[in-house]
Amino acid sequence: MDGAEALLESLKREGVDALFGISGGAILPIYDALGKQQDIWSILTRHEQGAGHMAEGYARATGRVGCCIGTSGPGATNLVTAITDAYMDSTPTVFLSGQVHSANIGKDAFQECDTFGITMPIVKHSYLVKKSADIPRVVKEAFHIARTGRPGPVLIDLPKDVTEGMLPGEYEYPESVNLRGYQPFAPAATEQIEAAAKLIAEAKQPVLYVGNGINAADAADELMRLAEKLDIPVTTTLLGRGAFPGGHALALDMLGMHGTAYANWAIHEADLIIALGVRFDDRVTGNPKKWAPNAKIIHVDIDAAELGKIRFAQVPIWGDVKTVIGQITEKVAPKKHEVWNGKLAQWKKDAPLTYEKTGKLKPQFVLEEIARATKGEAIMTTDVGQHQMWAAQYYNPKNTRSFITSGGLGTMGYGYPAAIGAKVGCLMGHRPDTDVWCITGDGSFQMNIQELATGVLYDIPVKIAVLNNSSLGMVRQWQKLFYSKRWSGIDLAKCPDFAKVAEAYSTTGITINDYDEVADAVRAAQKDPGTVVLNFLTDAEEDVYPMIPGGKTIHDLVMDGSGKTVPVGGMKKEEVEAMVEVLETATASEYAGEWNDDLKSGQQKI
């Protein structure tokens, strides 16, 4: 058996059933072996970045390790964005890269690059395989590392002679791994669970702040039991969407920069924050020193380095969030927080997510229609920008692993390939009968639009909703707010007609201009068995609110384009009227000016 066959056999043993990638000189032996077998679906993409995001989408939707491959040199460098993305969002992935013949390494050979070195800071671990005989062990270790502990990307760099070479003996797949330097996590100590239970028993205004850790650990059911037993409201991060179902009485929806006002107010007034599988990202905390000023913190994470990294935790617990939630649930007595939840219910009524359904088609309306049509049961992937925030606000997924987005790295061009990967996971039987939607923008979609060829060729049906405002909307919003509308580098006018692009790729495209066309188009897309591109021409002036500008605090929360800050808990109508004159003395341009000053003095984090 040669190295390439040993590689594929090892991948099969790890449960790989789909391999995304592009062939090339240095991985000819692997593609030769791929062509001779039936167990792994080899999906030829149009760009290695697409292959990488597909592997990520597959992994996020199914919980299995996603796997992709690129050739040496440019193939490997094209994977770099996807590797970084997987690293930032802790997505279990194995990236295979071809490398030139061992004898040519370091000699500037054709399509040679130092893949091992380039990717070193962005992988959980990496291997440069030296001998064919090492392949089974390396694959075993790579998958173990990728899926255990805090998941992440593992790179295997495979020189051509290693995949071409014959194994010296019989193929043998190792039963176990021996990595003495790798300790995924330790079981939580009883005292820590008791300390957490004590804080919970004492708390009057607790909040559960949950993130991707819940999705990654498949702990949504455990979370629900804990929240309901203790009657504690739950707010999710962007990546935590789906960890707790929207519409539930205890759901506070998303928190952070573009989170709901009530979620952020709840955090501000909380006396206890139970942080589960989160990392206190700056898009959540703004100014971490002033965030949740009255709260004690119980922080549960599988990565010990996250505990206390941003915010001191009174009870830090290093462990698997699913197990720890179970332990805590067992330890605590049921509670009721009627006063606290009553207050939050009022805030939800006072400050809901709203927009004005007038004038040009509003993107929020499109998302509401999609949410209604899919009943929140579809897997939603998004790209990055305004549409991503609206999707997070207006699409409440019912299930875990159903909101797949690039959070940490914020990779435009992520959404559509990730949707293909997620759908492949569905087609392979890991999420049967689940629709996959991709919410994207005209800017993001064009960053990996070429993958339409992949999606259509392999018949991987994804419904793509382009919220097309002919501009890089999020940058435009910041230029509007903080740069006195000095538009620069945001105009995407003359972007192609996406409906015609869809047709050019032999699939269906529909352009939607107005409110009354939306529902029909969404229904048509649902009925269509293939890939559909819905090109929604939306209002470019519509911005994402609420908003707490970067690095700022709850006191800087604005609810709409007026730029007026709203105090915690909002204001009653008469108070608003009384405040109007005072507020109007601060004009929008002064507001922008203040922000420009902050930017110049470096206080403002973008």
Place this chain on the structure above:
Amino acid sequence: MSQQNGTIASNVPAQSADMVVENGVPTIISAGGVNVMSGEEKLHTISILVENRPGVLARVSHVFARRGFNLESLAVSRTEDVTVSRMTVVVAGDDEQFKQIGNQLFKLIDVIKVIDHTRDDLVGRELALIKIRIENAQMRGEITQLAELFRANIVAVDPETVMLEVTGKADKVDALQKMLAPYEILELVRTGLIVLTRGPKQT
């Protein structure tokens, strides 16, 4: 041994005068250099036990580099176990940053152990080779005397140069370097600091 501030200086005997004698060897404390830091920053000495594999040094040094840390000293060597290498790193930073570095290092798969020596009773040594130009016999005599005073060895002599080998803590090497300043130092090389804890405790 005193334990103060968690600096490198904490691992050397308490010193108040400009010059003290340890083991019969003079040590100048005020010599500028690695053990004097400003502000909140302190020097931390850590041992990192790693798998003896290609790329490990790059992985470890990257954890420091991406956070803007400058390694004051680094020594890498084999250990009693052929599959394990030991890195001894001296780095400046505040406690908070340092804790984060330790956590991040520990996450590396190839890192077996990270040990912070801030509170340890240590024996620490550096080695330096110093090549000095000699103009006359009298100068050679002076250098020889200095070498004796610092328990340095003369490891090479020719009509034009003398080479000294000196072992000790950083400040001792600094002190010798300072005393040699009036002469012409042609070349000088120092190893990084290596440390072991005193007594049966594992470093």
